[in-house]
Amino acid sequence: xxxxxxxxxxxxxxxxxxxxxxxxxxxxxxxxxxxxxxxxxxxxxxxxxxxxxxxxxxxxxxxxxxxxxxxxxxxxxxxxxxxxxxxxxxxxxxxxxxxxxxxxxxxxxxxxxxxxxxxxxxxxxxxxxxxxxxxxxxxxxxxxxxxxxxxxxxxxxxxxxxxxxxxxxxxxxxxxxxxxxxxxxxxxxxxxxxxxxxxxxxxxxxxxxxxxxxxxxxxxxxxxxxxxxxxxxxxxxxxxxxxxxxxxxxxxxxxxxxxxxxxxxxxxxxxxxxxxxxxxxxxxxxxxxxxxxxxxxxxxxxxxxxxxxxxxxxxxxxxxxxxxxxxxxxxxxxxxxxxxxxxxxxxxxxxxxxxxxxxxxxxxxxxxxxxxxxxxxxxxxxxxxxxxxxxxxxxxxxxxxxxxxxxxxxxxxxxxxxxxxxxxxxxxxxxxxxxxxxxxxxxxxxxxxxxxxxxxxxxxxxxxxxxxxxxxxxx
Ligand code: F0G
Numbered sequence: 001x002x003x004x005x006x007x008x009x010x011x012x013x014x015x016x017x018x019x020x021x022x023x024x025x026x027x028x029x030x031x032x033x034x035x036x037x038x039x040x041x042x043x044x045x046x047x048x049x050x051x052x053x054x055x056x057x058x059x060x061x062x063x064x065x066x067x068x069x070x071x072x073x074x075x076x077x078x079x080x081x082x083x084x085x086x087x088x089x090x091x092x093x094x095x096x097x098x099x100x101x102x103x104x105x106x107x108x109x110x111x112x113x114x115x116x117x118x119x120x121x122x123x124x125x126x127x128x129x130x131x132x133x134x135x136x137x138x139x140x141x142x143x144x145x146x147x148x149x150x151x152x153x154x155x156x157x158x159x160x161x162x163x164x165x166x167x168x169x170x171x172x173x174x175x176x177x178x179x180x181x182x183x184x185x186x187x188x189x190x191x192x193x194x195x196x197x198x199x200x201x202x203x204x205x206x207x208x209x210x211x212x213x214x215x216x217x218x219x220x221x222x223x224x225x226x227x228x229x230x231x232x233x234x235x236x237x238x239x240x241x242x243x244x245x246x247x248x249x250x251x252x253x254x255x256x257x258x259x260x261x262x263x264x265x266x267x268x269x270x271x272x273x274x275x276x277x278x279x280x281x282x283x284x285x286x287x288x289x290x291x292x293x294x295x296x297x298x299x300x301x302x303x304x305x306x307x308x309x310x311x312x313x314x315x316x317x318x319x320x321x322x323x324x325x326x327x328x329x330x331x332x333x334x335x336x337x338x339x340x341x342x343x344x345x346x347x348x349x350x351x352x353x354x355x356x357x358x359x360x361x362x363x364x365x366x367x368x369x370x371x372x373x374x375x376x377x378x379x380x381x382x383x384x385x386x387x388x389x390x391x392x393x394x395x396x397x398x399x400x401x402x403x404x405x406x407x408x409x410x411x412x413x414x415x416x417x418x419x420x421x422x423x424x425x426x427x428x429x430x431x432x433x434x435x436x437x438x439x440x441x442x443x444x445x446x447x448x449x450x451x452x453x454x455x456x457x458x459x460x461x462x463x464x465x466x467x468x469x470x471x472x473x474x475x
Contacts, residue, residue, distance in 0.1 A: 006318050006319050006322040007319065008319045008412070009313075009315035009316060009319055010059070010412060013060060018046055018047075019043055019044070019046075020046065020377075021044055021046065021377055023374060023375075025044070026044065026373060026374045026377060027374055027462060029041070029044040029373075030370050030373055030374060030463075031461070031462075034442070034443070034453070034454025034455055034456075035366065035367075035370050035439055035454070035455035035456065035457070035463065036366070036450075036452070036453055036454060036455060037050060037369045037370070037373060037379050037380065037381060037382075038050070038381075038450070038451050038452065039452070039454070040373070040379060044377075045373075045377060045378075045379045046376065046377030046378065047376075047377065047378045047379070047414065047418050047421065047422055048379050048410070049346070049378055049379060049380050049381075049406075049407040049408050049409065049410075049422065050379045050380065050381050050408065051381060051408045051410075052259055052345045052346065052408045052409060052410050052411060053256065053258045053259055053408075054100075054258035054263070054264045054265060055258075055264075055410035055411075055413065056258075056259075056262045056263070056264070056307075056410055056411040056412055056413065057410070057411070057412040057413050058262060058263065058264070058303060058307070059262070059306070059307075059310060059412075061306050061310075062262065062263070062303040062306045062307055062310075063303075065299070065302040065303050065305070065306045066299040066302065066303055067299075068299070068302050069297060069298035069299025069300075069302055070298040071297060071298045071299070072298070073290065073293075074290055074292055075292050076292055076293060076298040076301065077298070078298040078299070078301035078302040078305065079097065079292040079293060079298070079301055081301070081302060081305040082095065082097065082268075082301040082302070082304055082305040082308075083095045084305070085304075085305040085306075085308045085309055086268060086270065086308065088309075089240065089243065089244075089308050089309065089311075089312055090217060090220075090243065090244070090247045090253065090255075090270060090308075091244045091247045091248055092247060092252060092253065092270035092271065092272055093270075093271070093272045093274075093277070094252075094270060094271045094272070094274070094277035094280075094281075095268055095269075095270055096268060096269040096270070096271070096277070096280045096281060096284050096291055096294060097266070097267070097268050097288075097291075097292075097293060097294030097295070097296055097301060098266075098267045098268055098269060098284065098288050098294045098295060098296075099265065099266070099267065099288055099289075099294065099295030099296060100256055100257075100258055100265060100266065100267040101127065101216075101218055101254060101255060101256025101257075101258070101267040102127040102128075102131065102256075102267075103267055103269075103287065103288050103294065103295060104254035104255065104256075104267050104268055104269035105127055105128050105131040105132075105254050106131050106134075106287060107269050107280055107283055107284060107287065107288075108131075108214060108252075108254050108269055108280075109131040109132050109134065109135035109137065110135055110283060111276060111279055111280055111283065112178050112179055112212070112214075112276075113132060113135040113136060113137040113178040113179075114136065114137075114178065115135075115136025115137075116136060116137075116176070117136070117137050117138075117176055117177065117178040118137060118138050118139070118140050118168075118172055118176060118177055118178065119132045119137050119138070119139050119140070119177070119178050119179060119180075119181050120140050120142050120165065120168055120169075120177055120179075120180045120181070120211075121139060121140075121141065121142070121143075121180060121181035121182065121183060122141070122142065122143040122144075122147075122158055122159070122160045122182065122183050122186055122194065123141055123143045123147060123158075123183060123186045123187075123188050123189050124139050124141060124188060125183060125187055125188060125216065126188075126387055126389075126448055126450070127448065128181065128216060128254070130447060130448055132178075132181075133392050137178055138392070139181075140168055140172070142160055142161055142164040142165045142168055143158070143159070143160065143161065143164075143186065143189065144157065144159045144160065144161040144164075145161065146159075147159075147186065147189040147192060148189075148401040148402060150190070150337065150338070150339040150340065150348075150350045150353075150402070151340060152340075153340055153341055155193075155195075155226070155230040155231075155341065156192070156193055156194055156195040156198060156226075156230070156231075157186075157189060157190075157192035157193075157341075158183065158184070158185065158186035158189055158192040158193050158194040158223075159194050159195060159198040160182075160194070160198055160201075160202050162198075162201050162202070162205065165180075165202065165205060166205060169205070169209050169211070174209040174210060174211055177209075177211050179211060179212045179213065179214050179251075180202065180206050180211055180212070180213045180214070181214055181216060182194070182199070182202065182213050182214065182215045182216065182250060183216045184215065184216065184217065184218070184219050184220040184222075184223035184246070185219035185220075185222045185223045185226070185343060185344040185345065187218075187219070187345070188383060188387075188400075188402070189339075189343075189402070190339030190343045190346075190348040190402075190404065191219070191222075191324075191342075191343020191344040191345045191346060191348070192339075192341075192343050193222075193223045193226035193227065193230075193343075193344065194223060195227060195230075195231050196227050196231055196234065196242065196245065196246065197231070199246055199249050199250075200249060202249075203249040203250070212251040212252075213249070213250040213251055214250060214251060214252050214253060214254065215246065215247060215250040215252070215253040215254075216253065216254055216255070217247070217253040217254070217255040217260075217270075218254075218255055218256040218259050218260065219259050219260055219344055219345060220243055220246060220247070220253075220255075220260065221239060221243060221260040221311045221312055221317065222260060222317065222320070222321060222344035222345065223246070223344070224239045224242040224243040224246065224312075225239055225314075225317045225318070225321055225344070226321075226344065227242050227246075228242060238312075238314070239312045239313075239314055239317060240312050243312065251271070251272055251273065252269070252270050252271040252272055252273070252276075253269070253270045254267070254268075254269055255267055255268050255269075255270070257304050257307070257308070259345065259411075260311045261304055261307045261308045261311050262307035262308075262310055262311055262411060262412075263300065263303050263304045263307045264303075265296065265300055266296055266300050266301070266303075266304045268294070269284075320409075320411050320412070321344055323409055323414075323416070323419065324342060324343070324344065324345065324346060324347065324409050325342050326416060326419055327347050327407065327409065327419040327422060327423060328340075328342030328347050329342070330419070330420070330423035331347060331349075331423055331426060331427070334423070334427045334430070335430075336349060336354070336426055336427060336430050337349065337350040337353040337354055338350060339402070339404065345408055345409065346406045346407050346408035346409055347406070347407040347409075348383065348402075348404040348405070348406050348407075349368065349380075349404060349405045349406075349407070349426065350402075350403070350404060351364040351365035351367075351368045351384060351403045351404060351405050352364055352365075352384075352403040354368060354429075354430060354433055355367065355368060355433055355436055357433075357434060358436070358437075358438045359438065360385060360399050360403060361385075361397070361399075362437075362438025362439060362440065362458055363382070363384070363385060363386055363438065363439045363441070363455070364384070364403055364438065365382045365383065365384035365385070365386070365403050365404055365405045366382045366384070366386050366439050366455060367436055367437065367438055367439050367463050368380075368405050368429075368436065369381065369382050369405050370439075370463040371429055371436045371463050371464065372405070372425060372426065372429060374462070374463065374464065375425045375428065375429055376421065376422070376424075376425035378407070378421075378422050378425055380405045380406060380407050380408075381405065381406045381408060381450075382404075382405055382406075382450055383402070383404040383405065383406045384400065384402065384403035384404055384405075385397060385398065385399050385400065385403060386441075386449065386450045386453060387450040388400045389448070389449055389450075407422060407426075434465075435464050435465045435466060436463055436464060436465070437457050437458055437459055437460065437462075437463055437464070437465050438457070438458045439455040439456065439457060439458065439463070440455060440456060440458050441453055441454070441455055442454050442455060442456050
């Protein structure tokens with residue numbers, strides 16, 4: 001049988017023009033941005049692969065829904081429609097909307113972590129761990145070893161190592177463990193999924209020790225797709241069905257709706273426990289807004305309710321992950337070192353191997369994001385030592401095993417041609433990688449430093465040792 005290609009299950013109704021820049025303009029823009037792509041103006045970016053967060057294109061139905069915003073302070077009709085969508089698709093009992101994912105993480109951490117407790121999980125996420133630490137907790141990683149090996153081709157590299165989990169419960173004692181924080185399509189590991197079998201095993205062991213599990217449902221829909229495609233016995237099930245089972249094995253979730261759920265802003269906390277939900281509804285008023293809007297406008301909740309239902313449609317998810325895979329395959333074919341298998345939301349380039357001449361304390365991944373931007377106006381994100389930050393107890397830099405840059409694909413935004421241009425730029429850079437110099441940090445914010453830190457090249461005035469002799473493909 002001939003395998004047919006996927007194509008987008010939509011056509012384009014409105015376009016947003018992109019500004020083309022020259023290489024000299026980009027050199028100057030990144031210098032002014034302190035060699036941090038987060039500090040660039042988006043006007044100076046051609047293809048923006050910084051994040052898939054809040055960058056999705058909404059559908060005509062979502063935009064139409066924006067006109068149905070019920071902007072009442074209390075009891076908005078949109079809240080009730082959102083509640084129904086979340087119940088139908090995720091299955092939890094109580095919904096507390098928040099302005100975005102970290103609002104939900106803040107609430108959950110305040111509610112469930114006592115100072116001195118630990119949170120177990122399958123790899124940290126930046127904002128999630130920051131809130132756990134602010135609440136006095138410490139994060140303990142029990143992800144499988146395969147997650148840290150970019151070349152390991154296991155299908156579920158986001159899996160929890162059940163032995164590490166059992167050992168952690170044994171050494172800390174169940175009473176000191178606030179909860180298990182279960183990541184889906186583990187972001188910092190390269191968007192790697194967990195298997196349903198693994199979630200069931202985690203549930204079994206946590207239940208035995210009375211340890212609640214809270215899911216980070218941010219990319220759970222995309223994880224459900226990988227389960228359908230890769231896990232024996234799951235191929236006939238719908239995305240909805242698999243997702244409901246994942247959620248049913250947990251006690252609640254935090255979710256950034258800015259990813260899977262196809263909105264530009266929004267998030268939520270879900271809880272099954274009545275008393276905890278009542279407390280969360282009480283505390284959300286302090287930090288986000290009344291429990292029927294949580295920092296969102298009515299129209300935002302309507303767009304989210306519609307986006308949640310669109311997100312689980314198989315044609316959508318196949319094209320979304322297909323596009324990520326398309327870019328990944330171009331790079332794999334050219335021999336670029338990327339995390340494999342290709343994950344759900346982006347391509348993660350192994351910067352340590354891409355720039356082997358740079359020591360880790362010169363932040364090779366940060367340098368590579370700058371070189372890529374200068375080369376073609378493509379904006380990527382560092383996911384290595386800068387993102388990992390410092391140990392909260394010793395103050396030392398953390399050098400995680402993976403030193404990556406992420407080319408994150410917004411949903412329903414770019415075309416295959418944008419992917420081609422991106423791949424060409426990465427491949428060109430790989431061929432003259434030795435020209436890229438390292439960076440030193442000149443200013444370091446206290447929290448989540450990767451967002452606002454500033455850098456300078458360790459030598460010269462650019463991240464390129466010398467201007468390349470040959471012409472580059474300026475967009
Ligand atoms: N959990 C995961 C797995 C995330 O990827 C994010 C955000 C959050 C929680 C926090 O949600 O941004 O709505 O407050 N990730 C973005 C990213 C920032 O680029 O990966 P938020």
